[in-house]
Amino acid sequence: MVDKYDQLEIRCSRLGGEVNFSYCRKEGGELPCPRIVSCWYSFFPIEQYLRESMDEKSWNTFVGQMSKDKITTLIELIETAKKRSQIKDE
Amino acid sequence: MEQVKVVLNDDEIPKQWYNIQADLPTPMKPPLHPGTGKPVGPDDLSPVFPMNLIEQEVSQQRWIDIPEPVLQKYLLWRPTPLSRALNFEKLLGAPVKIYYKNEGVSPAGSHKPNTAIAQAYYNKIFGIKRLATETGAGQWGSALAMACKMFDLECRVYMVRVSYEQKPYRRMMMNTWGAECIPSPSTMTNAGRQVLAEHPDSPGSLGIAISEAVEDAVTHQNSRYSLGSVLNHVLLHQTIIGLEAQKQMEKIGVYPDVVIGCAGGGSNFAGIALPYARDKIHGKKVQIIAAEPSSCPTMTKGPFAYDFGDLAKMTPLLPMHTLGHDFVPAPIHAGGLRYHGMAPIVSHLVNEKLVEARAYNQMETFDAGVKWARNEGFIPAPETNHAIAAVVDVAMKAKEEGKEKIILFDWSGHGLVDLAAYDAYFAGKLEAYELPDEEIRRALKAIEGLPKP
Numbered sequence: 001m002v003d004k005y006d007q008l009e010i011r012c013s014r015l016g017g018e019v020n021f022s023y024c025r026k027e028g029g030e031l032p033c034p035r036i037v038s039c040w041y042s043f044f045p046i047e048q049y050l051r052e053s054m055d056e057k058s059w060n061t062f063v064g065q066m067s068k069d070k071i072t073t074l075i076e077l078i079e080t081a082k083k084r085s086q087i088k089d090e
Numbered sequence: 091m092e093q094v095k096v097v098l099n100d101d102e103i104p105k106q107w108y109n110i111q112a113d114l115p116t117p118m119k120p121p122l123h124p125g126t127g128k129p130v131g132p133d134d135l136s137p138v139f140p141m142n143l144i145e146q147e148v149s150q151q152r153w154i155d156i157p158e159p160v161l162q163k164y165l166l167w168r169p170t171p172l173s174r175a176l177n178f179e180k181l182l183g184a185p186v187k188i189y190y191k192n193e194g195v196s197p198a199g200s201h202k203p204n205t206a207i208a209q210a211y212y213n214k215i216f217g218i219k220r221l222a223t224e225t226g227a228g229q230w231g232s233a234l235a236m237a238c239k240m241f242d243l244e245c246r247v248y249m250v251r252v253s254y255e256q257k258p259y260r261r262m263m264m265n266t267w268g269a270e271c272i273p274s275p276s277t278m279t280n281a282g283r284q285v286l287a288e289h290p291d292s293p294g295s296l297g298i299a300i301s302e303a304v305e306d307a308v309t310h311q312n313s314r315y316s317l318g319s320v321l322n323h324v325l326l327h328q329t330i331i332g333l334e335a336q337k338q339m340e341k342i343g344v345y346p347d348v349v350i351g352c353a354g355g356g357s358n359f360a361g362i363a364l365p366y367a368r369d370k371i372h373g374k375k376v377q378i379i380a381a382e383p384s385s386c387p388t389m390t391k392g393p394f395a396y397d398f399g400d401l402a403k404m405t406p407l408l409p410m411h412t413l414g415h416d417f418v419p420a421p422i423h424a425g426g427l428r429y430h431g432m433a434p435i436v437s438h439l440v441n442e443k444l445v446e447a448r449a450y451n452q453m454e455t456f457d458a459g460v461k462w463a464r465n466e467g468f469i470p471a472p473e474t475n476h477a478i479a480a481v482v483d484v485a486m487k488a489k490e491e492g493k494e495k496i497i498l499f500d501w502s503g504h505g506l507v508d509l510a511a512y513d514a515y516f517a518g519k520l521e522a523y524e525l526p527d528e529e530i531r532r533a534l535k536a537i538e539g540l541p542k543p
Contacts, residue, residue: 009519011452011472011511013354013383014296015226017253018514027295029285038384042451069434070320071121071130074304078137079125081305084280 096338098169104333110364112152138315140216146323172338177465184489190501200503201358202233205327210237220244222306223316224299227253228260230318235269245269248302251294274299319355320433328361346498352476353380356433362500381480384449450479456515471503472511
């Protein structure tokens with residue numbers, strides 16, 4: 001089942017290029033891309049697939065993600081970068 | 091012989107950008123600092139943007155002068171032509187006149203340089219020496235690379251690794267314009283090294299690439315970060331598209347009934363639409379459509395009745411179409427746009443009902459794009475195909491209703507560096523997977539009780 005879906009191809013509207021399902025499945029490192037369901041639901045039962053392939057904790061983390069506006073994201077990244085830089089300097 | 095192109099002379103180029111924040115019926119809520127919960131201030135953003143751009147980000151001034159050096163660079167390809175798509179009109183056989191702004195004539199092949207050049211200029215005069223950014227497939231990265239070279243700035247682009255390996259031509263464009271293009275995750279930043287330590291074969295993501303670019307800007311002297319979409323100042327710079335279009339249409343004595351742009355992050359859509367949204371706010375009758383991607387298939391079966399993008403069910407349900415119904419392009423609510431990383435200004439205009447959002451799936455957009463290329467010659471970027479699909483949609487509706495319409499849309503870029511996408515389409519790789527009947531039954535059971543359109 002996984003191998004079959006992994007070969008499916010879609011145009012990623014975020015990247016602006018073609019990717020396989022295998023990319024969407026791990027785009028977020030441990031988690032799938034936040035948009036995986038909205039991109040793939042018409043191709044196969046993606047929600048069911050994810051529920052079956054993820055443990056409960058990962059699933060809950062995945063569905064609990066909140067969309068942030070860009071400014072908020074940038075400010076968080078600035079703070080993170082500053083902290084990383086301070087740790088490195090110490 | 092019918093006139094096809096409407097051109098402006100160099101000295102007719104608009105000298106100011108339009109800021110819609112001055113005209114919004116209700117003001118936008120300011121973004122809040124995630125740490126303090128208070129409105130974000132200029133100092134919060136100063137590590138990544140120069141103060142002159144931060145001032146534009148929060149400005150309420152209606153018209154903002156375009157600096158002479160920026161205008162001089164714009165003149166390399168601007169004003170862009172406004173063209174009439176006579177051949178496409180003939181193909182559609184609908185009572186419509188279709189005009190398009192050809193932003194594909196820029197050196198980088200898209201609308202992106204409209205803000206890349208402005209951002210490079212403002213950073214330069216603020217004393218910045220180098221810019222860092224992230225890019226997916228490279229459309230933004232290549233535009234910024236070119237703009238930085240024009241203003242003698244160093245440029246480093248973190249390109250998502252999966253695209254870096256698949257899209258060599260954009261990377262080569264960046265290199266040609268003198269930028270450093272780094273596959274992300276990289277060993278250049280702590281953020282990248284951390285990802286590589288955990289996932290050595292990581293294909294990267296936009297999230298990782300943004301983290302790297304921001305860290306790069308924050309940790310290097312005289313460096314800043316640059317973003318090609320979403321933010322207010324980016325949309326401001328793009329308004330030159332719609333302002334030129336207004337002048338051009340005025341020259342031939344026409345005004346559009348419908349204005350269309352494709353909406354990913356919202357910048358090219360805003361470019362064509364915001365000057366017309368101003369007209370609409372002041373009473374002009376004009377329909378404005380943002381065309382965005384959807385994966386709804388053009389087939390009569392598919393298990394969707396609500397917005398599966400919101401699995402946590404924290405936004406209103408989005409009715410789309412149900413099994414057994416003929417496919418109808420799905421209307422999409424503002425929440426849908428917001429959830430897809432849309433510019434706050436565009437989401438706000440949708441909420442205000444000044445803009446209507448429509449979603450088109452990749453099969454119908456490529457179908458529209460191929461028809462366009464075979465009749466108008468220019469091969470559109472795959473994102474531009476969304477706008478063309480919306481044009482077809484509007485034209486067919488006009489035909490059905492027997493109403494004449496003048497349509498204006500933004501042809502946001504050419505697809506000459508995206509031919510692999512067309513190849514995938516022609517090879518049938520983008521077609522929806524045909525669901526086995528057993529899975530359809532199971533999926534139908536799963537959506538029992540949910541509201542149907």
